[in-house]
Structures are given as C-alpha cells and as structure tokens.
Amino acid sequence: MLASSSSSPALATSPQDSALATRREVSVPVYEGSSLTTEFPQLVHLNVGGRKLMTTLATLQMDSDSMLGLMFSGKLPVLRDADGCFFIDRDGRQFHHILNYLRDGTLPIGLSRVDRLELLREADFYGLKALYSFIGGPTVQAAMMTGGGTGLWLRGLCHDLAKAEAADFSVNSRSHRVYARLRYGQEYSGDWIVSSPRNLPHVQYELYDACLARDPITALNKMGAAGFRPCVEPPTVPASTSCQNDDWEIMLYKDVWQ
Incomplete structure (x- = not known):
C-alpha cells in the first residue's frame, strides 16, 4: 500500500529553503509499516535504498540548505521503515561518500567513470552544490556557467552515454x-x-x-x-x-x- 506526501514551498522558512523547494518538489512515499516524523535522535540509523548506515544528526544537518539538511531539521517529512530506521528511497551505493563529505569535507578519490556519474546524480538530488561541482570537474563547471550542469543536463548526459554503450553492444561484438x-x-x-x-x-x-x-x-x-x-x-x-x-x-x- 502506497500513498504520497509532497512538500511545497510553504514548508520553506528562508529564501534558501524557498529556492530549493521551487527547484525540486520532494515527493515522499509513505509505505505500510512506516511513518512520517520530525523528531530525530542524536545518533541516526539510516536505510538508504536497503543499505543500513549510522551517523549523527549533526552530520546530516551540516549543510542546512541541502536536501538532507531540510529533511533532518523537520522542514521536510522523513520516512521510518518497519525497523525504525530513517528511510531514503535512493541508491545507497555512493551514500558513504555523501556522509564523509558532510562529516569533515572529505572528497572521494579513485572513482571510476560510472561511480563518478552515480555520485553526481546523488549529489545533485541532495543539493550538495560544492561536492557536485568538485566531482564533476571542468566539464560540469563549464556547463554550469551556461546554465546547465545539473538536473536535466546530467540526465541527458547519462542518457547519451548509455545510448552510445547500447549502440556498441552486440552478440557479434569482437x-x-x-x-x-x-x-x-x-x-x-x-x-x-x-x-x-x-x-x-x-x-x-x-x-x-x-x-x-x-x-x-x-x-x-x-x-x-x-x-x-x-x-x-x-x-x-x-x-x-x-x-x-x-x-x-x-x-x-x-x-x-x-
């Protein structure tokens, strides 16, 4: 059983929050066995796409203008799964990079091209602009100067790369x-x-x-x-x-x- 609860610009209480809410409408699915909450412990257990992690509330609130900052300050609703973990319906494979960045500004190294694209997608969703700009490098920074670099631009880039890979794929490839x-x-x-x-x-x-x-x-x-x-x-x-x-x-x- 699935319902949907969406935030609106009315949830924002500052110009930064308003800008973020305008840029992205956050749809929070409510699953059976889960509940919305705005109360958070100091040690937070997370379930990100099925991956269990633990961090502090202060880490999640480190960037107050980010999606996580809004979610864990009570300005956006957050789900809890049946085990009591706070649930985020995103791919959890790159989320440890997000946490490390919020903890002490650690930037990821040794990323493959696929990992970099996946992390770009997640940094864009969470609204971590500084991290996004860094891992995107000159390509993203140049695109941002002309009004691109995030959102639809990133999805278009991933689509073009996937399309090129699909064109190269064949059972007769040698x-x-x-x-x-x-x-x-x-x-x-x-x-x-x-x-x-x-x-x-x-x-x-x-x-x-x-x-x-x-x-x-x-x-x-x-x-x-x-x-x-x-x-x-x-x-x-x-x-x-x-x-x-x-x-x-x-x-x-x-x-x-x-």
Whole structure:
C-alpha cells in the first residue's frame, strides 16, 4: 500500500529553503509499516535504498540548505521503515561518500567513470552544490556557467552515454588488438615518437601529443591516457642517461571492440 506526501514551498522558512523547494518538489512515499516524523535522535540509523548506515544528526544537518539538511531539521517529512530506521528511497551505493563529505569535507578519490556519474546524480538530488561541482570537474563547471550542469543536463548526459554503450553492444561484438611502437627518433620536434601503425583508431594523428615527448616516461604517460598498455608490463625503460639512442623501443597495444 502506497500513498504520497509532497512538500511545497510553504514548508520553506528562508529564501534558501524557498529556492530549493521551487527547484525540486520532494515527493515522499509513505509505505505500510512506516511513518512520517520530525523528531530525530542524536545518533541516526539510516536505510538508504536497503543499505543500513549510522551517523549523527549533526552530520546530516551540516549543510542546512541541502536536501538532507531540510529533511533532518523537520522542514521536510522523513520516512521510518518497519525497523525504525530513517528511510531514503535512493541508491545507497555512493551514500558513504555523501556522509564523509558532510562529516569533515572529505572528497572521494579513485572513482571510476560510472561511480563518478552515480555520485553526481546523488549529489545533485541532495543539493550538495560544492561536492557536485568538485566531482564533476571542468566539464560540469563549464556547463554550469551556461546554465546547465545539473538536473536535466546530467540526465541527458547519462542518457547519451548509455545510448552510445547500447549502440556498441552486440552478440557479434569482437575485438582486435592494435599495436603501436614508441621509439627514439628525430622526425618531430620531440625525441620519443609513436609509429607503427600510422593511423591509430580514435587518436589524433599518431598521438601527435606523444610525438612531442622529450623522454620515454612522458610518452608512455600520454599513450596510457589514450588507452594503450605496454606489451611487457612493467615496461623496460632506458635510463635517463641513455634514452637518446636508436637501440630502445617500447611496444604497446590497445584492444579495440567492433
């Protein structure tokens, strides 16, 4: 049995609250066995999409203008599940990053592209603008300067990425391996250049940026950023005192799916 209770701008008691309520109408589903409450203990047990966590009320109220700040200050209704935990109907996989940020400003590291997109979605929902801007990086920051960067823009980005992945998916998909060679040479203004083959897929003219590398480490880093891995890992790299000779070469590869 499911009912719905929605907040309205009338719940906001400050200009910031009013702006948040105007930007997003919060629909709180009321499930059988749960109840709405505006009373909170100092130690809060949470159920976020089925994941159980515990934190303090002060942490949840740290950003008073955020969704969590409004929910746990009594300005927006909050659900309790059958076990007495405060329930939030969101994906809980990234919620520990939200809590760590509220606790002491800790910013997440080591995020995969998928994790970053998921955390962006959650930070947007909870209205944590500073965290959202940081994890979104220059792409989001540039979009925000032109009126995008959140909400529909983020959903559109995720939709486009999912659509591109779906287009690449096929039961007949297969991969082939493309090889490239890093070697010392003087064809370009750099010393370490990329050759064999001449036209690498999805890469600007033989990784021209790598062709400007003055040393093998820089060239390897640039090739790695383009998705190429050394055939022998870790690669054998010449000493800095002997890297400028024709005896050294480093073979790399990249698996390309078709």
